[in-house]
Structures are given as structure tokens and as C-alpha cells.
Amino acid sequence: MSRSARWAFAFIAGLLIGTLLLYGYALVGIHWTRSNISLPLLALTIWSALTRKQSDPEASARWTPASAGIIGGFLAVTLYAIADARATCGDLMYIWAPKAQKFYAARTIDTKFLSYVFYVVMHADYPPLVPLIYDVGSIFTHHFSMWSPLFLSPIILLSIVGVLRGFGGSPAAAALLMAVLSCGFVMAYLPGGADPFLLLFEAVALIALTFEPESAESRWIAAAALAGAAFSKVEGATFAIIIAVAFVLTQRRIVRAITLIVPAAALLATWLLFVWHNKLFDQYARAHQTIRWSLLSSVANAVMDRAAYRVFWLPWIAAAAPLFVTRFQRRAALPLLVAAGSIAAAIFFYLHDPGDPAFWIATSANRVLVTPLMCIAIASAATWDDRQPDAGGSRLSSRAP
Amino acid sequence: MSKQSLAAIAACLLLLASLVQILAARGGPYFDRPATVVEHVFPERHEARDALLALPLARRLLPRGATVVCFYPIKGKWRLDVPNLHTAVAELPDQFIVPAYAASEDIPKSNLATYVLAIDGEFTHPGYRVIAEFPTGRLYQVIP
Numbered sequence: 064m065s066r067s068a069r070w071a072f073a074f075i076a077g078l079l080i081g082t083l084l085l086y087g088y089a090l091v092g093i094h095w096t097r098s099n100i101s102l103p104l105l106a107l108t109i110w111s112a113l114t115r116k117q118s119d120p121e122a123s124a125r126w127t128p129a130s131a132g133i134i135g136g137f138l139a140v141t142l143y144a145i146a147d148a149r150a151t152c153g154d155l156m157y158i159w160a161p162k163a164q165k166f167y168a169a170r171t172i173d174t175k176f177l178s179y180v181f182y183v184v185m186h187a188d189y190p191p192l193v194p195l196i197y198d199v200g201s202i203f204t205h206h207f208s209m210w211s212p213l214f215l216s217p218i219i220l221l222s223i224v225g226v227l228r229g230f231g232g233s234p235a236a237a238a239l240l241m242a243v244l245s246c247g248f249v250m251a252y253l254p255g256g257a258d259p260f261l262l263l264f265e266a267v268a269l270i271a272l273t274f275e276p277e278s279a280e281s282r283w284i285a286a287a288a289l290a291g292a293a294f295s296k297v298e299g300a301t302f303a304i305i306i307a308v309a310f311v312l313t314q315r316r317i318v319r320a321i322t323l324i325v326p327a328a329a330l331l332a333t334w335l336l337f338v339w340h341n342k343l344f345d346q347y348a349r350a351h352q353t354i355r356w357s358l359l360s361s362v363a364n365a366v367m368d369r370a371a372y373r374v375f376w377l378p379w380i381a382a383a384a385p386l387f388v389t390r391f392q393r394r395a396a397l398p399l400l401v402a403a404g405s406i407a408a409a410i411f412f413y414l415h416d417p418g419d420p421a422f423w424i425a426t427s428a429n430r431v432l433v434t435p436l437m438c439i440a441i442a443s444a445a446t447w448d449d450r451q452p453d454a455g456g457s458r459l460s461s462r463a464p
Numbered sequence: 465m466s467k468q469s470l471a472a473i474a475a476c477l478l479l480l481a482s483l484v485q486i487l488a489a490r491g492g493p494y495f496d497r498p499a500t501v502v503e504h505v506f507p508e509r510h511e512a513r514d515a516l517l518a519l520p521l522a523r524r525l526l527p528r529g530a531t532v533v534c535f536y537p538i539k540g541k542w543r544l545d546v547p548n549l550h551t552a553v554a555e556l557p558d559q560f561i562v563p564a565y566a567a568s569e570d571i572p573k574s575n576l577a578t579y580v581l582a583i584d585g586e587f588t589h590p591g592y593r594v595i596a597e598f599p600t601g602r603l604y605q606v607i608p
Binding site: 146155246 | 466467468469470471472473474475476478479480482483484485486487494495498500501502503504505510512516546547549550551553554555557558561562563
């Protein structure tokens with residue numbers, strides 16, 4: 064594996080481990096301290112240092128100047144957008160920072176705070192990964208800064224690119240994915256919110272299953288990533304189901320598809336039990352709302368309008384551009400099916416709004432649509448002709464060419 | 465270079481141009497240090513911007529556990545202000561933030577919130593007095 068892919072996987076594993084550590088302590092009633100967080104993390108770090116394999120120096124060197132320049136350019140623009148406070152997600156102030164601050168003040172998941180009727184808009188039962196990740200930082204710094212969550216976004220972007228390269232995506236495909244996602248992050252105001260984490264986990268799962276569907280190692284990575292997605296946002300659980308269905312349709316392996324979503328289902332089940340035990344049901348209790356098919360046309364039009372991102376659907380055209388100039392490859396079917404499923408799921412949820420869904424669509428559709436946008440960019444990456452000199456080749460395992 | 469790579473590079477350059485255009489449209493100044501995390505999110509002032517400036521200043525004056533409301537008053541009166549309610553929860557984790565209605569003239573004096581942070585405007589409830597003024601807000605305390 065290349066060094067960039069290794070860093071990416073280390074970052075993603077760190078996010079999941081930190082979250083699970085804080086969550087586990089909260090479930091069993093142990094308050095978070097620097098020592099009880101740092102000791103397990105230190106032990107894991109030592110263990111991973113002792114067991115780590117050497118990175119593949121050839122894989123590390125396979126960036127082309129054009130691709131590296133494009134990735135650097137988009138990284139610079141994204142950093143500027145964040146540092147100049149041009150892309151901040153409103154949910155940072157309204158949902159995630161309040162939760163992170165209150166959990167940190169209580170040194171646990173503060174159920175009393177979550178159950179206050181005044182704070183109903185914060186959605187008490189929303190999966191807790193994001194505030195828990197922010198609290199890992201607060202525990203070590205004794206402080207929460209509104210700025211630090213924003214600067215996780217560029218790291219997340221680079222991690223997604225590193226994962227694509229780790230699974231053999233070509234440098235040009237990685238550059239395109241970086242470009243599409245940078246635009247999505249900035250145009251849809253994602254930094255600071257939950258969507259960057261959701262997209263990271265979704266990307267890892269989709270890339271693993273697209274590029275190495277037969278590898279057991281890939282499926283384990285995908286299953287862990289889907290658990291992360293389901294623990295990041297409500298949409299993450301939907302994504303896990305969509306990807307499992309798409310996996311069945313493309314690979315015809317039902318048992319493997321079911322095993323992909325078992326960790327996500329198990330983790331979410333523990334959270335729902337916690338929510339039920341503490342009487343915090345809110346979003347998940349709305350599953351009984353009736354669907355209104357009469358709104359289909361207006362909802363589809365409104366979603367289509369938001370998908371333009373005020374630049375005439377350019378991100379979609381860019382993400383799909385390589386698909387139009389090459390022979391279709393079978394492995395692109397999975398991300399394309401997941402893209403279609405994600406769009407259908409978004410419309411399906413909007414049809415359940417008991418009132419006028421226009422406001423809901425206006426405030427959320429551009430964020431939700433970054434998932435299918437990313438899927439199309441991954442489908443493009445999957446069609447890259449491996450015989451070309453600028454194609455990738457550094458597979459996750461050393462078995463592959 | 466393959467056709468796919470050429471298509472990808474062309475697409476990336478177009479995206480970069482559109483991204484720069486979108487960021488420019490969010491308004492200047494473009495290279496000053498931003499005062500808050502929402503400084504240039506929209507060309508217009510963000511609804512949480514002034515609270516994000518006033519709340520850290522008020523925090524130093526508020527006792528732990530105090531009941532606080534934070535809102536943008538209209539004609540000197542309270543109003544429902546969910547964005548500033550939530551922003552106050554984020555910035556004042558050691559205090560108990562309640563909705564602006566807790567500073568209404570309909571509320572008995574014994575039940576009024578102890579502190580009011582009025583963003584960008586005067587709060588005229590006779591049961592409160594000003595204890596501090598900030599560039600983007602005033603801090604009031606209930607008169608015992």
C-alpha cells in the first residue's frame with residue numbers, strides 16, 4: 064500500500080476507534096478522562112507500530128505532475144474557503160457544537176441535555192459519531208474551538224483520495240474525485256457538519272467494493288466503513304442498505320451482502336436501545352409517516368434545481384465526463400447503481416414530509432446530493448483503462464498487479 | 465495521456481474556475497482575518513454571526529449554572545430565535561440556555577431567566593438592567 068493510502072486508513076481507523084471508545088464508555092457509565100482515552104489509544108498505537116508492514120515505495124511514487132497539481136490546487140482553494148469562513152455548515156453552531164460542548168462538559172453522552180424539550184431541533188436520537196469525534200479533540204486540549212471541526216474537511220478529502228489510490232485508482236481519477244468533492248464540500252457548505260464524515264465512510268465502502276469486490280479484506284473494510292456511515296447520519300443507514308442491494312445485483316452474493324451491513328446494524332441497534340432506554344426517540348420515530356406520491360413531480364423538480372449547484376450541473380457533468388469517452392466497464396455498475404439508489408432514496412424521504420417539503424429540500428438537498436455525485440466520480444474512476452501508462456496499479460494487497 | 469485523463473483534467477479545470485467564481489460571489493473582504501466561522505458564508509450577514517462575537521465576551525461574566533436567554537430583540541421585546549438559542553448552547557456549555565420566552569413580560573418575575581443576552585438591539589423589559597455592553601450585544605440581569 065502507498066504511504067498516502069496508509070495515512071488515509073490510519074486517519075479513518077482513528078476516527079472509528081476514538082468514537083467507539085467514547086461511545087463504549089458512555090454506554091457503561093464511565094466518564095471520559097484523558098487517561099482512560101489515551102491509554103487504549105496508546106496501546107493500539109504501539110500494537111500497530113509493532114505489526115505494521117512496510118509501505119510500497121513504488122506505489123508512493125506513482126503520482127503524475129498534472130494530477131498532483133490539480134489535487135494541490137483544489138486543496139488550496141478548499142483551505143482558503145475554510146480559513147476565510149466561506150464554507151461553514153450552519154449545523155456546526157446549531158447541532159454539532161452544542162452537542163459536543165454539552166457532552167464534553169458532562170464527560171459522557173448527556174441524556175438530560177438531549178431530552179430537554181427546548182432543544183428538540185437538535186434531534187436527540189441522531190447518531191452520535193460527530194460530537195464524539197469532536198470530543199476526542201476537546202478531551203486532549205481541554206477546549207472546543209469552532210474552527211477545528213472545519214479543518215477536518217481537507218484531511219477527509221485527502222483521505223478519500225488516498226483510499227482511492229490505495230485500491231488502485233489512477234492519479235487522474237483521484238484528481239477528478241478530489242475536484243468533484245472539493246466543489247461539493249464548498250458549494251453545499253459541508254465543513255463543520257456531519258456530511259464530511261458520512262461521505263468519507265461512504266467513499267471507503269464504495270471504493271473497496273468497486274475495486275476489489277472479491278477480496279475478503281475489502282469487504283471487512285467496507286463493513287467497518289458502513290458502520291461508520293450509519294453512526295454519522297441517518298442517511299448512512301440508508302446508504303448501507305442501498306450498497307448491499309447494489310452488491311447483490313452486481314455480484315450475486317446475498318450472504319456477502321448481508322455480512323456487509325451486519326456491523327452497521329449491530330452498532331445502530333445499540334444506539335437505538337440507548338435511545339429507547341433514555342426516551343430520546345425523535346427522527347427514528349417518524350418512520351410511520353405516510354408517503355405522498357402526489358408531490359413526486361414537484362419534489363423531483365426541486366431536487367433537480369438544487370442539483371445544479373448554481374453552476375448548471377457542472378459537477379455532475381465533470382464527474383461523469385470520463386464515462387463518456389471510454390468503453391463501459393462492469394465494475395462501474397456498482398457505484399452507478401448506488402448513485403441512482405441514493406437519489407431515489409432522497410426523493411423518497413422528501414415525499415414523507417407531512418407539510419410542504421420545499422424548505423426541507425432547499426436546506427438539505429444540495430448536501431444530500433453530494434453522495435450520488437461522489438458515486439459517479441468513483442464510477443468514472445472504475446472505468447479507467449488499466450493499460451494506459453497513467454493508470455493506477457497499486458492495489459490494496461500486494462497480490463494484485 | 466488517455467482520453468479519460470484528458471477529459472478528467474479538462475473537467476477539473478472547469479470545476480476549479482466555477483469554484484473560484486462561487487467563492488468570490490460570497491463577498492469580500494477576501495484576505496482579512498475572519499472574526500467568526502460564518503463571516504463570509506453569504507454576502508449578507510449570517511444570523512449567528514453577532515451572537516458568535518458577543519457570547520464569548522458574556523461568558524466571562526456569567527456564573528456556572530445560570531439561566532440565560534440569547535436572542536435578537538424586536539422593538540425591545542423577546543422573540544422566538546432558535547438559531548441564537550442553539551448558538552448560545554454551543555458557546556455557553558456551563559450555563560442553562562432557555563428559549564427567549566423565559567424573558568417575556570408574561571412570565572412571573574420569580575420564573576424569569578436570570579440573564580438576557582440581547583443581540584444587536586435594546587431589550588426594554590422593566591424587570592432587567594444592563595450589566596455589560598459589547599460591540600454586538602448587551603447583557604442584562606434580572607433585577608432582584
